Every structure is written in C-alpha cells, then in structure tokens.
Amino acid sequence: MKVLVIGSGGREHALVWKLAESPRVDKIFCAPGNAGIAQIAECVPIAVEAVEQLADFVQREGVDLTVVGPEAALLSGVVDEFEKRGLRIFGPRREAALIEGSKSFAKDLMMELGVPTAKYQTFTQMEPALQYIREQGAPIVVKADGLAAGKGVIVAQTVTEAEDAVRSIMEAKEFGEAGSQVVIEEFLAGEEATVLAFVDGQTVRLMVPSQDHKQVFDGDKGPNTGGMGTYAPVSKVSAKLLKEVETTIIRPVVDGLAAKGTPYKGVLYAGLMLTAQGPKVIEFNARFGDPETQVVLPLLENDLVEVAEAVIEGRLGEVELSWKNGAAVCVILAAQGYPGSYRKGDVITGLDHLPEQVAVFHAGTAAKDGQLVTNGGRVLGVTGFGHDLKAAKEAAYRGVEAIHFEGMHYRTDISDKAFRS
Structure with a gap:
C-alpha cells in the first residue's frame, strides 16, 4: 500500500x-x-x-x-x-481539532464536562486582562488563544511579567491572530506529563505516558519552546493514575464531543500537571506530540497502519496496544538563537558515526550542495533506547556527543526528574 x-x-x-x-x-x-x-x-x-x-x-x-x-x-x-x-x-x-486550535474552546468544554483543569478567564480586550492579573497576583499563566507553535504560553512569576506577556500577545501581536484573545489561568504546581490516546470516536486506547521539557535551559529555566526533549515511560504515572486520566479526562471529552455531533477520531494529546489534588489538564492537542512521538512510537509493538485503520473504521475496540519493555529518551539539538530568531545553513556532521541503540529524527534539516545543513529552530531529535531509563539516557547523550553543528545547544538534564524521589 x-x-x-x-x-x-x-x-x-x-x-x-x-x-x-x-x-x-x-x-x-x-x-x-x-x-x-x-x-x-x-x-x-x-x-x-x-x-x-x-x-x-x-x-x-x-x-x-x-x-x-x-x-x-x-x-x-x-x-x-x-x-x-x-x-x-x-x-x-476541523471542528473537533478546535480543542487545540482555540484554548478558550478547550477550557469552556472542560468546564462544561467537569474535566479537572486550572481556573481561568478569557479576554478579548487588553485592559480587563491586565486588571484581572493585578487582582489575581502571581505566579499566573498567560496563553495566546490560537496556535503559536508551542510558544504562546508564558508562565509569569511576577505581575509585571504577566502584564508584559499580555501586551506582547495582544498589542504587539507577537503570535499574530493567535493573540486576538488571551486565556489567563491560575498557576498549577506539580510535575508535567503527557498522555496520548488513540480515539475512534468512541473507543479510547491510551499510549505509554511521556514527559516533555518545554523550557529551553536546564532546570526548566528560560522561555518556553516547542519542546527540548522527552522520555517514556514516566514512573510517576502509575497504572492507577493512568486509569484516572482515562476516566476523568480523556473519556469525558471523547463522549462530550460525540454528543455534540463532532466525534473525535485520531490522536488526542492531554498535557497534564500532576498536582496534589490529582491530574489536571494544562492543554489538549489534536495530534501526536513533538517530541513525545519520538519516544512513544518506538516503544509501540503494534503495526501503526493497523491501528490507524482501526481508528478510521471505528473498530479500535478490536485492538489491544502492546508495548516493549524498556525506555526511550529524546534530546533535541537546537540551532543558535532558538527559541528566538535562529541561524540556518550550518553544516551538520557525525550522523554517519552514531552509536548503537540510537535513532536520530530530523526536525529542521535540509540538503545543500551535497551536505546536510540546519533549516529550523529544533534541528534534530536524538533518541536513545535502553532496558531502563538510565540506559536510554546514556544512549541518547552518547548520540548527542557524536553530532556537531555550529551553535548547537541542548539540555543536559532530559529525564533527570524521573530519578528524583
């Protein structure tokens, strides 16, 4: 085929x-x-x-x-x-994909269905948004309503930082039309996790949980990016917790959209905060995550064609997902300047000398004059595999050491949270 x-x-x-x-x-x-x-x-x-x-x-x-x-x-x-x-x-x-395309749509849907998420308000005018921030205080989260390539979320530690975020989104139009509305949310404390699910409109099949690292620098410092690395599985997401995510988050949304006449088929991505009160939704995406896919799919034993066809044909209930033992860690190699304006055209070397247990997924690359060059902010995803997370991390960073391009930068602490009690 x-x-x-x-x-x-x-x-x-x-x-x-x-x-x-x-x-x-x-x-x-x-x-x-x-x-x-x-x-x-x-x-x-x-x-x-x-x-x-x-x-x-x-x-x-x-x-x-x-x-x-x-x-x-x-x-x-x-x-x-x-x-x-x-x-x-x-x-x-498209109508079902609005769960990602409009954060206000997603938040209103969650509120209607009783899905656990942060308290929020949506604003179309800047002054009321600024007033709300002053009333609520900080830390507080400011989000552009529309698509912003994973960068339209600012976790503000001070009121001034939050006000600046609103101005950059609504006045300076940093994210274009995505910023015609802003959603302002309470700050949730805890650890993040991603749960992806195959959905055929009715049946839900959860994938192995993963954890993304959004901030550009080690220790979750610096501005948000599209993702600087990820690992799977996440030991803090137990089988019991995964069942809770399915019951209180994924299932109500799938049933709710079906009841509205907009059945959801494909991959539903739940970005979660594991709070003291249980898992709460930070965001929904309407597709495979990036870079979560680079660690989740390698652990899937099923034929992806078979799963995709079952989703399309509404017979996902006939499919049981099977997962490999072991773990995967993906480290993103980024271009100089990312997540701001970044360089392009730097020659990439070392991909023909990769160690075992490593796969490299190209994100922003191009061929030029017979050479491989950088052509995006996130350039490569280096994924290491191992019998456990420690071995997978070691493999990933061995792969990173083999690769070079001018201005290359990356986080050195991908998966470290998993080793903390």
Whole structure:
C-alpha cells in the first residue's frame, strides 16, 4: 500500500520511520518532509495547509492512507476535505481539532464536562486582562488563544511579567491572530506529563505516558519552546493514575464531543500537571506530540497502519496496544538563537558515526550542495533506547556527543526528574 504523511518535523520523521516497519507498506510519501525523511520516503513539495493540493496528490498517486502530523493541517480542514472525497485519512475533523486550535474552546468544554483543569478567564480586550492579573497576583499563566507553535504560553512569576506577556500577545501581536484573545489561568504546581490516546470516536486506547521539557535551559529555566526533549515511560504515572486520566479526562471529552455531533477520531494529546489534588489538564492537542512521538512510537509493538485503520473504521475496540519493555529518551539539538530568531545553513556532521541503540529524527534539516545543513529552530531529535531509563539516557547523550553543528545547544538534564524521589 501507499501512505502519505503530512508534515516536515521530527514527529513526522518518527511517523514515517514507524510506518516503514509495516510489512503492508510499499511506498511512503511525505509532504513536504525534510532531508532526513527523504532518506526513507519520497518528499513532495506541498505545504501542510494546501488542503486541495494534498487531496489531488493522493487521488492522482492512488495513496491508500494519509496520516496527519501538524495541527495547522487539521485546522485547515484537511480531514474534512479528504473525507468529502472518500479518501482514508487519520486525524480529527476541523471542528473537533478546535480543542487545540482555540484554548478558550478547550477550557469552556472542560468546564462544561467537569474535566479537572486550572481556573481561568478569557479576554478579548487588553485592559480587563491586565486588571484581572493585578487582582489575581502571581505566579499566573498567560496563553495566546490560537496556535503559536508551542510558544504562546508564558508562565509569569511576577505581575509585571504577566502584564508584559499580555501586551506582547495582544498589542504587539507577537503570535499574530493567535493573540486576538488571551486565556489567563491560575498557576498549577506539580510535575508535567503527557498522555496520548488513540480515539475512534468512541473507543479510547491510551499510549505509554511521556514527559516533555518545554523550557529551553536546564532546570526548566528560560522561555518556553516547542519542546527540548522527552522520555517514556514516566514512573510517576502509575497504572492507577493512568486509569484516572482515562476516566476523568480523556473519556469525558471523547463522549462530550460525540454528543455534540463532532466525534473525535485520531490522536488526542492531554498535557497534564500532576498536582496534589490529582491530574489536571494544562492543554489538549489534536495530534501526536513533538517530541513525545519520538519516544512513544518506538516503544509501540503494534503495526501503526493497523491501528490507524482501526481508528478510521471505528473498530479500535478490536485492538489491544502492546508495548516493549524498556525506555526511550529524546534530546533535541537546537540551532543558535532558538527559541528566538535562529541561524540556518550550518553544516551538520557525525550522523554517519552514531552509536548503537540510537535513532536520530530530523526536525529542521535540509540538503545543500551535497551536505546536510540546519533549516529550523529544533534541528534534530536524538533518541536513545535502553532496558531502563538510565540506559536510554546514556544512549541518547552518547548520540548527542557524536553530532556537531555550529551553535548547537541542548539540555543536559532530559529525564533527570524521573530519578528524583
């Protein structure tokens, strides 16, 4: 069969890598892909939001299955267009994907369904938002309502910092139209965890939990990024806690959306804070996480094609997920300047001398004059595997040591929280 993956980052490289394992797959396309993906799939120069072009391509090439990576494609209505044409595609329709596309929509839905989350207010005007911050005090969390590539969330430690965040979002339009509304939330204390779930509109199958590291520097310092590394599984998320997440968070949302006539199909991502009162939702995403996918999918024993088809056909209840023993750790190698403006075009070396138990997923790379060069803020995800988390971490950082490009920076403490009592 022929498969198309939509997207160009590390998540998409991991999806292509996993799909290529399936004995049923003969050919993989990726739109638009990157230099690493091009080594195992045919990259086609179609933008993720060019919905009609993507559907035309699939019809022309006879593609049997399309898997959507990024949220921008989902919120452009790619699934709606494909389904209208009778094409098989994995991911939620636009209306269901609003759970990521609008933070106010997600918060209102959670409030309606009784899903545990932080207290919040939504504002369309700057002055009332500033007044609310002064009344509430700090620490406090300021979020751009729309899509901001994982960077539209500011955890402000002071009132002044929160006020500055509101001004940069609503007045300076740092995140464009994503900042036409802001959601201001209470600060939640605890440790973060991500739980991804396959959903077919009714049935839910949870994946192994992972933990992302959002801040750019060690010790969770500095501004938020799209993610600087992750690991799985998370020992603090016990089987009992995972069941609680399914019962109190994932299941109510899936049932609630179905009751509204917008059934959710695809991957539902729950970003959680493990508080003293139990797990609470920080955010929902409407797709595989990045970089969580780079540690979760390698641990999945099932054929991803089989799971995707079961989701599309509404028969996920027939599928039981099976997970490998062991662990995975992914370290993101970032370009100089990231998460601000960053350099491009630096030559990358060392990928042909990687140690065992390491896979490298390309995020922002390109081929130029026969060399591999940087072409994004997050350049590579170096994933190490091991029989336990310690071995996986050691493998990942051995992989990091083998790679070089000018200005390369990364966190040295990915997974360290797991070793603290």
